[in-house]
Amino acid sequence: MAASGFTLSSSDERVRRFWIDHIRHCREIAAWLGAQLASPSIHNLWIPDGSKDLTVSRYRHREILLASLDEIFAATHPREHLKDAVESKLFGIGSEAYVVGSHEFYLAWAAKHGSLLCLDMGHYHPTESVADKISALLLFIDEMLIHVSRGVRWDSDHVVIFNDELRALMEEIVRAEALGRVYFALDFFDASINRVGAWVIGARATQKALLYALLEPTARLREYEDAGDNFARLALLEELKSLPFGAVWDEYCARANVPPNDRWIAAVRDYETKVLSKR
Numbered sequence: 001m002a003a004s005g006f007t008l009s010s011s012d013e014r015v016r017r018f019w020i021d022h023i024r025h026c027r028e029i030a031a032w033l034g035a036q037l038a039s040p041s042i043h044n045l046w047i048p049d050g051s052k053d054l055t056v057s058r059y060r061h062r063e064i065l066l067a068s069l070d071e072i073f074a075a076t077h078p079r080e081h082l083k084d085a086v087e088s089k090l091f092g093i094g095s096e097a098y099v100v101g102s103h104e105f106y107l108a109w110a111a112k113h114g115s116l117l118c119l120d121m122g123h124y125h126p127t128e129s130v131a132d133k134i135s136a137l138l139l140f141i142d143e144m145l146i147h148v149s150r151g152v153r154w155d156s157d158h159v160v161i162f163n164d165e166l167r168a169l170m171e172e173i174v175r176a177e178a179l180g181r182v183y184f185a186l187d188f189f190d191a192s193i194n195r196v197g198a199w200v201i202g203a204r205a206t207q208k209a210l211l212y213a214l215l216e217p218t219a220r221l222r223e224y225e226d227a228g229d230n231f232a233r234l235a236l237l238e239e240l241k242s243l244p245f246g247a248v249w250d251e252y253c254a255r256a257n258v259p260p261n262d263r264w265i266a267a268v269r270d271y272e273t274k275v276l277s278k279r
């Protein structure tokens with residue numbers, strides 16, 4: 001049903017109808033889960049629609065996508081059960097020349113309809129800063145979903161690591177005092193390594209980046225900035241990098257009753273031997 005490269009923006013009514021129904025059901029399931037958990041589920045809509053080569057009917061496919069979204073979201077669910085997010089993409093394998101659900105398309109949609117906007121950290125140009133989008137978007141959009149991911153060239157979803165991009169993202173969210181308005185979706189994978197290990201590496205990296213941002217003496221940095229003392233601002237930002245962050249992280253792990261530093265590797269191996277290998 002996606003063989004043509006188009007789903008919700010397909011000009012084949014049978015294909016489009018299938019995906020509209022599919023997503024309506026997915027939202028119902030998500031709302032049911034939210035109700036059971038007494039905590040809202042976030043249903044995130046992403047489609048692969050696009051084309052490998054020059055596409056003439058760019059407007060028409062986007063028009064069809066818009067009509068599909070109107071139909072899908074005509075069904076409303078209580079916001080305490082379900083929140084809707086929409087996710088764009090820049091390009092991918094097989095959709096190098098045209099992606100129907102682009103950043104501009106979904107940004108406009110989310111701003112107009114009050115839905116969450118999802119930013120996938122691997123769905124932008126490799127030199128584009130996703131962190132810098134936070135403070136711009138949150139002026140126009142109430143809540144956001146971040147698909148915490150690691151892009152490598154045109155591919156997303158590599159195992160998340162504690163890198164500059166993730167730190168910058170968390171710093172921007174903390175500095176914007178927006179932790180209550182941003183959700184984090186940990187969705188990444190690499191089937192070539194231990195999957196539990198992949199999951200834990202990414203989850204720990206995300207928490208490390210958040211902790212790193214929370215430890216920043218933002219008020220002092222802001223004082224320097226407001227005073228025009230850009231030398232002191234840069235000097236302090238540099239000095240922060242060699243503060244004993246690892247000791248705070250280890251203490252956090254101890255309080256959370258999980259292994260500090262690299263001791264969790266053995267726990268993953270142990271689980272692999274005792275549980276996974278018997279499946």
Ligand SMILES: [Mn+2]
Nearest residue numbers: 046087120147
């Ligand atoms: Mn994504």
